[in-house]
Amino acid sequence: MGRSSGRRLGRAGIRDVAAAAGVSITTVSDALNGKGRLPDATRSHVREVADRLGYRPSAAARTLRTGKSGLIGLTVTTYGDEPFTFTEFAYFAEMARAATSAALARGYALVILPATSRHDVWSNVALDGTVVIDPADGDPVLTELVRHGIPVVSDGRPGGTIPVTGWVDNDHEAAVLGLLDHLAEAGARRIGLLTGTTTDTYTRLSTTAYLNWCERVGQDPVYESYPAYDPRAGAVAADRLLARPDRPDAVYGLFDPNGTDLLAAARRYGLRVPDDLLLVCCSESTVYATTEPPITTLSLKPRRIGTAVVQILIDAIEGLDSTCPVEQVIPTDLIVRTSSQRRSPRTTVSPPRGPAGD
Amino acid sequence: MGRSSGRRLGRAGIRDVAAAAGVSITTVSDALNGKGRLPDATRSHVREVADRLGYRPSAAARTLRTGKSGLIGLTVTTYGDEPFTFTEFAYFAEMARAATSAALARGYALVILPATSRHDVWSNVALDGTVVIDPADGDPVLTELVRHGIPVVSDGRPGGTIPVTGWVDNDHEAAVLGLLDHLAEAGARRIGLLTGTTTDTYTRLSTTAYLNWCERVGQDPVYESYPAYDPRAGAVAADRLLARPDRPDAVYGLFDPNGTDLLAAARRYGLRVPDDLLLVCCSESTVYATTEPPITTLSLKPRRIGTAVVQILIDAIEGLDSTCPVEQVIPTDLIVRTSSQRRSPRTTVSPPRGPAGD
DNA sequence: GCCGCAAGAAGGCACGTTTCTGCACGGTGA
DNA sequence: TCACCGTGCAGAAACGTGCCTTCTTGCGGC
Numbered sequence: 001m002g003r004s005s006g007r008r009l010g011r012a013g014i015r016d017v018a019a020a021a022g023v024s025i026t027t028v029s030d031a032l033n034g035k036g037r038l039p040d041a042t043r044s045h046v047r048e049v050a051d052r053l054g055y056r057p058s059a060a061a062r063t064l065r066t067g068k069s070g071l072i073g074l075t076v077t078t079y080g081d082e083p084f085t086f087t088e089f090a091y092f093a094e095m096a097r098a099a100t101s102a103a104l105a106r107g108y109a110l111v112i113l114p115a116t117s118r119h120d121v122w123s124n125v126a127l128d129g130t131v132v133i134d135p136a137d138g139d140p141v142l143t144e145l146v147r148h149g150i151p152v153v154s155d156g157r158p159g160g161t162i163p164v165t166g167w168v169d170n171d172h173e174a175a176v177l178g179l180l181d182h183l184a185e186a187g188a189r190r191i192g193l194l195t196g197t198t199t200d201t202y203t204r205l206s207t208t209a210y211l212n213w214c215e216r217v218g219q220d221p222v223y224e225s226y227p228a229y230d231p232r233a234g235a236v237a238a239d240r241l242l243a244r245p246d247r248p249d250a251v252y253g254l255f256d257p258n259g260t261d262l263l264a265a266a267r268r269y270g271l272r273v274p275d276d277l278l279l280v281c282c283s284e285s286t287v288y289a290t291t292e293p294p295i296t297t298l299s300l301k302p303r304r305i306g307t308a309v310v311q312i313l314i315d316a317i318e319g320l321d322s323t324c325p326v327e328q329v330i331p332t333d334l335i336v337r338t339s340s341q342r343r344s345p346r347t348t349v350s351p352p353r354g355p356a357g358d
Numbered sequence: 359m360g361r362s363s364g365r366r367l368g369r370a371g372i373r374d375v376a377a378a379a380g381v382s383i384t385t386v387s388d389a390l391n392g393k394g395r396l397p398d399a400t401r402s403h404v405r406e407v408a409d410r411l412g413y414r415p416s417a418a419a420r421t422l423r424t425g426k427s428g429l430i431g432l433t434v435t436t437y438g439d440e441p442f443t444f445t446e447f448a449y450f451a452e453m454a455r456a457a458t459s460a461a462l463a464r465g466y467a468l469v470i471l472p473a474t475s476r477h478d479v480w481s482n483v484a485l486d487g488t489v490v491i492d493p494a495d496g497d498p499v500l501t502e503l504v505r506h507g508i509p510v511v512s513d514g515r516p517g518g519t520i521p522v523t524g525w526v527d528n529d530h531e532a533a534v535l536g537l538l539d540h541l542a543e544a545g546a547r548r549i550g551l552l553t554g555t556t557t558d559t560y561t562r563l564s565t566t567a568y569l570n571w572c573e574r575v576g577q578d579p580v581y582e583s584y585p586a587y588d589p590r591a592g593a594v595a596a597d598r599l600l601a602r603p604d605r606p607d608a609v610y611g612l613f614d615p616n617g618t619d620l621l622a623a624a625r626r627y628g629l630r631v632p633d634d635l636l637l638v639c640c641s642e643s644t645v646y647a648t649t650e651p652p653i654t655t656l657s658l659k660p661r662r663i664g665t666a667v668v669q670i671l672i673d674a675i676e677g678l679d680s681t682c683p684v685e686q687v688i689p690t691d692l693i694v695r696t697s698s699q700r701r702s703p704r705t706t707v708s709p710p711r712g713p714a715g716d
Numbered sequence: 717g718c719c720g721c722a723a724g725a726a727g728g729c730a731c732g733t734t735t736c737t738g739c740a741c742g743g744t745g746a
Numbered sequence: 747t748c749a750c751c752g753t754g755c756a757g758a759a760a761c762g763t764g765c766c767t768t769c770t771t772g773c774g775g776c
Contacts, residue, residue, distance in 0.1 A: 011506065011507075013731095013732060013733085014732065014733065014734095015732080023755075023756085024755065024756045024757080025732095025733085025734095025756085025757090026734085026735080026755070026756060026757080026758095027754085027755060027756075029733070029734060029735080030734095030735090030755090033734085035734090035735085036735095036754090036755085037752090037753065037754070037755090038753095038754070038755080039753090039754075042754080042755085054505075054506075056477075056481040056506070057481065057732080057733070058422065058484070058731085058732050058733065059427075059481065059482050059483050059484040060418050060419075060421035060422040060427065060484045060731080060732080060733090061418075061422050061731070061732035061733040061734085061761090062482075062732080062733055062734075063417075063418035063421075063484075063733095063761095064416070064418040064419050064422050064731090064732080064733075064734095064761050064762065064763090065732080065733045065734045065735085065760080065761055066733085066734065066761090067761080069417075069418065069483075070482045070483065071469070071483060074470075089447055089448055089451045090447055092451065093442065093447045093450065093451050096442075096470070097442045100442075100470050100472065101472075104472065104475060104479060107478075107479065107482070109469050109470065109471060109479065109482070109483050110469065110470045111429070111467050111468065111469050111470075112432075112454070112458050112467065112468045112469075112470065113467060114458065114459075114462065117462060119414075120465075121462060121465065121467065123414040123415060123417065124417050124420075124428045124465065124467070125417050125427075125428065125429060125467050126416070126417040126418045147412075148369065148412075148414070149369075231644055235648065257644065257645065260645045260648040260649065261648060263648070263650075264648040264650070267650060285645075286589055286615065287615065287618045287643075287645055290593065290618040290619060290621070290622040291618065291649070292621075292622070292625060292650060371761095371762060371763090372762065372763065372764095373762080381725075381726085382725060382726045382727075383726085383727090383728095383762095383763085383764095384725070384726060384727080384728095384764085384765080385724085385725060385726075387763070387764060387765080388725090388764090388765090391764080393764090393765085394724090394725085394765090395722090395723065395724070395725095396723095396724070396725080397723090397724075400724080400725085415762080415763070416761085416762050416763070418761080418762080418763090419731090419761070419762035419763040419764090420762080420763055420764080421731095421763095422730095422731050422732065422733090422761090422762080422763075423730080423731055423762080423763045423764045423765085424731090424763085424764070425731080717776105718775105718776090719774105719775095719776090720773105720774095720775090720776105721772105721773090721774090721775105722771100722772095722773095723770105723771090723772090724769105724770090724771085724772105725768105725769085725770085725771105726767100726768085726769075726770095727766105727767085727768075727769090728765100728766095728767085728768100729764105729765095729766085729767100730763100730764090730765095730766105731762105731763085731764095732761105733760100733761090734759105734760090734761090735758100735759090735760090736757105736758090736759080736760100737756105737757085737758090737759095738755105738756090738757085738758105739754105739755090739756080739757095740753105740754090740755090740756100741752105741753085741754090742751105742752100742753090743750105743751090743752095743753105744749105744750085744751085745748105745749095745750085745751105746747100746748090746749090746750105
């Protein structure tokens with residue numbers, strides 16, 4: 001007795017609402033959650049009293065009771081001890097935005113958790129599931145999560161043999177092949193690649209696709225690698241690539257800032273784009289629409305990926321999943337701009353061998 | 359009896375650890391949390407057993423008991439129904455990164471919550487405090503939070519008279535005045551402004567500072583406004599500004615993409631930068647270091663802001679706060695590049711610096 | 717020999733919710 | 747009249763911690 005109305009330390013609890021409405025706790029719970037069998041009169045009465053008291057159910061108590069927190073972890077890759085990746089701001093921002101939006105629409109919220117967080121931080125938040133961006137081979141965090149039975153959906157194919165709930169990814173191989181074909185069609189004779197030294201799946205798949213393409217068309221690979229997390233190293237690598245004796249007449253840069261870096265390097269060597277050098281880079285940034293010249297970009301469609309990842313994850317959380325892991329491939333989008341469009345009318349380059357389409 | 363070892367439905371609980379270690383629940387709790395008076399032998403024994411069982415304390419139960427969740431909300435402004443702001447990707451990413459890092463270092467995690475979320479989503483997550491980015495005048499969400507006694511620290515001065523826990527902001531007025539002085543010193547006679555139609559504090563303060571400066575030096579204001587959330591409108595507005603009969607010979611753009619937009623517009627009108635037009639824009643993006651020419655930017659130091667906001671908030675949460683609201687002003691940083699230097703003595707192309715620097 | 721003291725550990729309540737179970741009651745068919 | 751059933755609601759058991767209180771025990775001082 002003294003408790004329900006006497007303890008006014010914190011916010012109003014469900015007991016206070018029950019007392020004020022003259023009903024039981026059960027009735028309040030049922031009325032507010034739309035459960036049980038109650039006449040509409042009781043329902044509205046309870047709701048009104050709850051509103052009047054400013055009652056908000058305790059998320060912690062509800063989570064404890066139901067086992068569902070409504071929280072989804074968003075694990076971002078880290079370089080050093082800093083979260084996020086340096087080179088893909090626009091990708092991450094777009095992806096996170098879409099994921100946040102999609103989660104919210106289904107009543108979930110996202111918790112940002114860098115992959116390097118120690119276990120105590122992870123265990124300090126009740127997660128219904130986790131989105132992992134670009135999981136590393138045998139990621140210990142990922143293993144731990146799966147071992148604890150928490151649904152995990154990754155952006156990018158998981159490296160090891162970890163039984164993940166599902167993943168969403170682009171077909172990086174097809175994207176690179178199509179892009180290289182596009183450059184060849186525009187007249188490129190020797191296409192170079194600006195790639196990374198990191199071992200993530202995206203870099204690996206893209207690079208091998210490039211090497212395969214080179215082998216198929218009989219071109220010697222021309223590429224430079226640099227640690228993608230170091231923004232300054234990108235400019236240096238771009239410079240190296242264009243300084244080579246076997247300088248390419250077209251370049252594809254795997255990372256977001258490569259476009260401006262390559263453009264600056266080209267300028268430094270007096271190369272005109274696209275006349276002397278064709279340029280494409282993978283980026284979600286809109287600045288490439290207004291550079292001089294505008295640069296052709298490959299978009300990985302982060303918004304579609306972010307949305308798909310969250311949908312799959314929440315389906316799994318709510319038990320709507322199929323038993324087998326859900327794998328979804330999102331098509332990429334090559335936004336063709338001036339930098340990859342040949343200027344001279346037509347140089348007949350024998351098309352290597354059109355496997356698909358013309 | 360049957361309960362502790364019989365119920366193997368979920369993860370191991372504190373009871374299981376107590377049973378396996380042959381001690382009481384209290385002892386386990388004390389041993390793992392470093393409380394109570396226990397000999398080191400018991401402590402290490404309990405820890406070992408807990409590790410062996412893979413015990414993770416339930417975050418929900420702990421939150422329910424202690425009233426602390428270790429979660430901090432990160433409220434981002436929304437345009438339409440999409441979270442985040444379109445125009446400030448780099449700022450937001452940097453700020454969020456720093457905030458995440460700072461929070462993590464103190465054992466907290468960040469929850470992304472768009473400002474337009476309805477109340478039920480907010481109440482579904484237990485927050486110890488909230489960071490609000492760029493609060494709007496009389497923001498209902500902000501009011502609600504403060505009314506519920508949740509500590510709130512904002513990035514940017516809060517608009518209304520809401521008794522917020524604290525805020526961190528730049529001195530936008532000083533920044534703009536210094537920047538305009540810099541342009542005037544570089545030889546600008548008529549400085550234009552590319553500003554926004556939104557009513558947020560940043561836009562308002564910067565614009566009035568510009569108008570004040572104009573009045574002080576006796577220059578007619580020359581500015582164009584556009585809805586900052588529409589990326590395409592920026593290019594149009596930049597064009598309008600340079601198409602005016604009273605065309606400025608220097609322009610400051612308030613938003614991130616203004617640099618490339620203005621550069622493109624200048625090119626369109628045959629204006630050379632910086633010879634015919636001096637250019638500065640507010641941006642955290644590194645692309646402006648490698649544009650042609652490199653563009654002078656005003657950095658708002660989002661990393662310092664993000665860190666400061668989180669520190670103030672956590673201090674308040676943990677009761678280390680002073681009673682009065684904490685206000686902290688972060689100095690801005692004008693990164694002078696070619697675009698705002700008149701009569702550059704000679705355009706020496708410097709090779710890119712090595713990654714280690716010197 | 718008894719009392720006080722302190723270390724070590726256990727008992728049990730409370731946090732606020734959900735939900736299972738079950739009671740009271742009025743109407744209805746047999 | 748009685749058994750039966752559906753409706754409207756209440757009691758109380760969890761959920762898994764943290765922590766306040768209490769109990770036991772060994773031991774030294776008077």
